[in-house]
Amino acid sequence: MIDQFLLGLSVVMQPNVLVYAFIGVFIGQLIGVLPGIGAVTAISLLLPVTFYLDATTSMIMLGGIYYGSQYGGSIASILLNLPGTPSSVVTCLEGYPLSRDNRAGLALFVAAFSSFVGGMIGVAILVLAAIPMTVIALRFGAPEYAMLVVLGLLAASLIGTGSQIRSFAMVVLGIALGLVGADQTTGYYRFVAMPELADGISLVSLAMGLFGISEIIRHAAVRSPPGSPLPIGIRDVLPTRAQARSLAMPILRGSAVGSFFGTLPGTGAAIASFMSYAMERRFSRTPEKFGKGHLPGLAAPEAANNAAAQTGFIPTLTLGIPGDVVMALIIGALILNGIVPGPRLMTEQPELFWGVIASFFVGNIILLLINIPLIRLWVLLLRIPYQKLYPVIIVMICVGVYSHRTSVTDVVLTLAFGVLGYLMKNYRFEPAPVLLGFVLGPLLEDNFRRAMLIYRGDFTVFVTRPISAILVACSMALIAFAIWSGIRACRRAVRSSH
Amino acid sequence: MQGAEQDQPSIARRAMSGAVLLAIGVVMLVVAWDYPVGQLTQMGPGFIPRVIGLMICALAAGIIFIDVISPNEARDARMHWRGLIFVSAAILIFAGLVDYAGLVPSMFLAVAISMFADDQVRPLHVLVYASLATLGGWLLFLVVLELPIPAFWR
Numbered sequence A: 001m002i003d004q005f006l007l008g009l010s011v012v013m014q015p016n017v018l019v020y021a022f023i024g025v026f027i028g029q030l031i032g033v034l035p036g037i038g039a040v041t042a043i044s045l046l047l048p049v050t051f052y053l054d055a056t057t058s059m060i061m062l063g064g065i066y067y068g069s070q071y072g073g074s075i076a077s078i079l080l081n082l083p084g085t086p087s088s089v090v091t092c093l094e095g096y097p098l099s100r101d102n103r104a105g106l107a108l109f110v111a112a113f114s115s116f117v118g119g120m121i122g123v124a125i126l127v128l129a130a131i132p133m134t135v136i137a138l139r140f141g142a143p144e145y146a147m148l149v150v151l152g153l154l155a156a157s158l159i160g161t162g163s164q165i166r167s168f169a170m171v172v173l174g175i176a177l178g179l180v181g182a183d184q185t186t187g188y189y190r191f192v193a194m195p196e197l198a199d200g201i202s203l204v205s206l207a208m209g210l211f212g213i214s215e216i217i218r219h220a221a222v223r224s225p226p227g228s229p230l231p232i233g234i235r236d237v238l239p240t241r242a243q244a245r246s247l248a249m250p251i252l253r254g255s256a257v258g259s260f261f262g263t264l265p266g267t268g269a270a271i272a273s274f275m276s277y278a279m280e281r282r283f284s285r286t287p288e289k290f291g292k293g294h295l296p297g298l299a300a301p302e303a304a305n306n307a308a309a310q311t312g313f314i315p316t317l318t319l320g321i322p323g324d325v326v327m328a329l330i331i332g333a334l335i336l337n338g339i340v341p342g343p344r345l346m347t348e349q350p351e352l353f354w355g356v357i358a359s360f361f362v363g364n365i366i367l368l369l370i371n372i373p374l375i376r377l378w379v380l381l382l383r384i385p386y387q388k389l390y391p392v393i394i395v396m397i398c399v400g401v402y403s404h405r406t407s408v409t410d411v412v413l414t415l416a417f418g419v420l421g422y423l424m425k426n427y428r429f430e431p432a433p434v435l436l437g438f439v440l441g442p443l444l445e446d447n448f449r450r451a452m453l454i455y456r457g458d459f460t461v462f463v464t465r466p467i468s469a470i471l472v473a474c475s476m477a478l479i480a481f482a483i484w485s486g487i488r489a490c491r492r493a494v495r496s497s498h
Numbered sequence B: 001m002q003g004a005e006q007d008q009p010s011i012a013r014r015a016m017s018g019a020v021l022l023a024i025g026v027v028m029l030v031v032a033w034d035y036p037v038g039q040l041t042q043m044g045p046g047f048i049p050r051v052i053g054l055m056i057c058a059l060a061a062g063i064i065f066i067d068v069i070s071p072n073e074a075r076d077a078r079m080h081w082r083g084l085i086f087v088s089a090a091i092l093i094f095a096g097l098v099d100y101a102g103l104v105p106s107m108f109l110a111v112a113i114s115m116f117a118d119d120q121v122r123p124l125h126v127l128v129y130a131s132l133a134t135l136g137g138w139l140l141f142l143v144v145l146e147l148p149i150p151a152f153w154r
Helices: A002-012 A015-033 A039-046 A048-052 A055-080 A086-100 A104-138 A142-158 A164-179 A195-199 A203-219 A241-263 A269-283 A295-311 A313-319 A325-336 A350-371 A375-381 A386-405 A408-426 A432-454 A466-497 B003-007 B011-032 B047-069 B081-101 B103-115 B123-144
Strands: none
Touching (some): A002 A015, A015 A039, A015 A055, A015 A350, A015 A375, A039 A048, A039 A055, A039 A203, A039 A325, A039 A386, A048 A055, A048 A325, A048 A386, A055 A086, A055 A104, A055 A295, A055 A350, A086 A104, A086 A269, A086 A295, A104 A295, A104 A350, A142 A164, A142 A313, A142 A432, A142 A466, A164 A432, A164 B011, A203 A325, A203 A386, A203 A408, A203 A432, A203 B081, A241 A269, A241 A295, A269 A295, A295 A313, A313 A325, A313 A350, A386 A408, A386 B081, A386 B103, A386 B123, A408 B081, B011 B047, B103 B123
């Protein structure tokens, strides 16, 4: 394991690879700082660029964007009370009161340091789990893959915020969109309304429409409240010894929560940070301090989202099953480069596999080092109004989608998905489950059909094979949890209405 | 959407989002009805579409039911018509022009038109900013990345 990790380090330390690792984490931090542009938009914008790079460097760069954005997201949350990424929504709760209290420097330092520790623990778990997971993954047959996808889709819709039935409906809608095009086994054309759809809907169009265009439509005319970012008291950056001691356990707990939700397919950094904040608050001896700039409430979710951003690569790299939307795009990038991720990736492409993992180790160190010195630059950047940014983003999306397949239809489809995403959000449907269903749907259909073919339509195969049975049990537990919490919420609503 | 109706949107309005989803499910079932379904042991290309279509219809029915019985939760956001219209126009004009007029004119028009999504914009400002953005785009896409798209119509 250490040998493999060193092999990975030797890959990353090549100057031309290191440059892309740096570019990735830098772009990641940049887009994390800017509200309204997330890792999903940035990665879909850069998907066409990765054709010109080899698979390892594109993975290192795209991965860097993802975990880099987790660092950057906290900066806008702390300074402006604007979450730069979905996973830094809870960072606002404790971070912004701290900067109103003129302790922004301290808040930024604690956020960066917790992110670093969380990220490093995530990387360590990724390194430790990679080989055992691959061994397990090699025993995955069609029933196991089908059930793992089911578990992931259930987790994506049942855990987290928002209405569960609405999220689940969006997962199913995503699966439906994934059906468009030629059937994988028979080549039969399904829902091919125009000849351009024969290869299916382009992932780039769907992602940029749902996440890029829809947000621009929503925010183009909305002015952020005037007022410049608060002056930062950089003098008091370091926590006192007592503060530092009180942070050790929250950071470790946050990392543990984050590592768990990152590994679980279907959930990612955003859910991890929410869960970790809720847990910190519940187990705190001083819950009344939360919401007023309580440092443990800042440190734990920051550690959690960064740990999750790293362990999210465990199912992605070993099973080829994306943990969340960003992972789905990264798998898309790998497939566009002609590499199918799965249990064989580690043995067939060790340089890629371990190089990518080692790049996370290096990338986290780079992020910690550039974080504090660059804060002044990010503060300047936050002064750019959104009205200056969005026309440029529109053009980048248009050119990116068009150059992907030199297809005007893809550009029009991107707009269609943008309008769809905008309307969905207006009617309280979340767009993220759609993309996950779109990516996982074909995997589910393929493996389910194969399982039924091999085991002659016998459904008991899903519970007689041990790994599959465990996955079914987890799915059942999730459903039970969802029903239980639904009933509890209903009761509470009934009680409060009386 | 606002005003007196705000507290109690009509049943039709509350049921709308679910109804649209139901329509999608029904259209899907109708289109996919002729696809060969096969048997469980040997599924045809129509098997999963039919299952998914039925699931969408069932979930949509559930959503309509929940939205109608619990009006407090059914509150939809307002529409941003200006953003919707100008962003759509910008992208459609880019899509329509890029094959004929080349990258530079279509980028210029896309930036310029999309800027009108902001209601406080000034025409001169648009002209300057769109020119600058087009120059930047030309440098990035055609000079640095060397994308195989003609700059002007040939």
